[in-house]
Amino acid sequence: MLLNQSWTSPLLSIIVVKLVLAIALPVKSETPSIDLSPDAIEESPVLQRWLEEIPDISDDIKNDPSFRTRIRLGYSYFPSSGDASGFNIGVEDLFIGETGLTVSGDYQASFNGDRASVGGDLRYYVLPLGNYINIAPVLGYRYIETNGYSTDGVNVGLRLMLALSRTGAADISLTQSFVSPGGSEEVGMTTLSVGYALTKNLRLSTDIQKQNSVNSKDSRVGIVLEWMP
8 A cells, every 4th residue: 555645755854854964964972081190191201292192103113213322431451452451431323413313432542551542433324213224334533553553544434233122222233444544554443332221221232343454453342331311
């Protein structure tokens, strides 16, 4: 049996109006709120940052340095100089702004006066700073003195950084450079450094360094405490 036309027409109008309203009006979703105490927020820099603005995690991973600036002070042993003892002091990878350019410098000497080396370098890390592996050309100046010779000049080379854990917890670096390259007093320097964090800001590092020149081959081993500001 067909429904009466006068009854179905208002019913159809009501259905159409409801469909239009359902499509046009946004659906309200209930977002659960997280009740946090002020103390919990104050003690968590991560929560404070997220409450201010949701961070770009992928950008942070890419650009936040996987290694940190280190201020160094330690003991040096010179096997090639009569087993002499000495000290070393310096700073590694002081970042210039938010770029891959860093400044480094060090001074090392033996207590008997037979060995000394001082210099400073600019390094530019060419890969994103958040990478676990990075490469940096090295350009700077260095003075070297041993009981057999002394030389100074431009220091150029390449540095490989392997960050085993982010934020300076552990890393390995290998640097090959040449002082006064191409000259008669050229000295090749190879330095391997391994560092491991003891606390959030303190690390223990070991350096093994070789110096090769026309006159002699010298070596140094260092045990260094590093503070990461």
